[in-house]
Amino acid sequence: MSDITRLYFKPVATFFLLFTSYYSAHSQQNKTYPASKFPDRVILGFKGDPAVSQAVNWRTDSTVTNAVAAIYEATPSPDFVPKARITNANSQPTVLDGKTVIYHEVNFTDLKPATQYAYRVGDGAYWSEWFHFTTASSGNEPLSLLYFGDAQNDIRSLWSRAVRGAYSTLPKANFMIHAGDLINRSNNDYEWGEWFEAGGWINGMVPNLAVPGNHEYFTDTDKQEKVSRHWRPQFALPENGPDGLKETAYYIDYQNKRFIFLNSEHATINAEELNKQAEWFENVAKNNPKRWLVVVHHHPIYSTKKGRDNNEWRDKMEPLYKKYKVDIVLQGHDHTYGRGLNMPVGQSRKRPDGPVYVVSVSGPKMYDIGLQDWMDRAASNTQLYQAITIDENKLAFKAFTVNGDLYDSFELIKDKKGVNSLVELSNSLKMQELLKLPERYEKSFKEEELKQYNERYQEYKKRKGLK
16 A cells, blocks of 8 residues: 555554454465476557557567567468467566566557467467457447456465356457456565466456556655556556556556546545546546547445445546546455445436446455445455346346356436436346345454444445335
């Protein structure tokens, strides 16, 4: 956790004590991930138009200085291998944990829209396996994506079932979104190694789009808060964001839908940085010719727990979200699940006055839930992933538990004027809401704290009409 004073995020000592005791009780030996001549941590991303380009990044040890990538339009025959086009990589030596590794990046260009390609990376002798990807359509076609809240802890051990379960649910996803706190300690190589091992070859087949959370930041020797030394070398992300925030705030257009990724952690540094990012967002949003607008960032506009609200972030950004008709905001940070709208209790939610807000968690670190009035569906102590499909007139959202059960579902229907109607589908689900506190909170909470939680629980059930 950064030592820099935040505008709106104040760590709670109770959390630290809870999680120190929890993880010491569940500790296991860490696995190391040394680099070699063979490529590893292969991951797809985007640097340009997804219809005609595709970026890939990978890692080797410091002996590989002339890295390349090979690509060819995919065929069922293996005879394409000698015909593959070779592209030189941009290689970046990076010192991590006192050791030099090299990250390599290629942006394949001049590709055909809606076309499957085979590619591999290496140095001409030491190669990866062949992977497939498919470029975006150049038209207004439906898309699908997977969205993950915080992975953060026990990534190899427990987050792996989230990302692998998500891929099993939606193997044809166009890309994956990560809403920050992918790992716990920003510069720990073994944690990034766990993250890449958990995703494995999926990362080489499905592009990843990520924003940093507070755990991707550290306080450097110059007392400045900075993003992980791993972040920019290992991800291939758009560089169209605000000055100083390359590959941590950016936007991408994909099949007539616009996605804007914001760096909410950097916005906590001071009001100037918050205003700079808000101004950039407004410029991107008001010049948006696309029919759908999705926003992604780490800190929630509305928290799932009282006392964790990010007031300055909300006061600055929510009016812009409403002004520019943001459809949905995908977030993390609170380690519980909440989905809903900022509308008065009792008012019909069929015509949303602003975006749908989602907070989710895909890893095993859990907080207690607040059951706030904005929430229409909630989950406590539950690992989830989300599958979203968007066509011209409908956004369909489904949240699944990591064991594959459908937990939440709704649709946004957009009319010819661009006005959304919310179709609530969670009421027909067989699965009841999972609202029990994590076991360690039940053991550590004082009697008054348990009483307050039970009162909130009863109020929430009453508002929802639950027995």
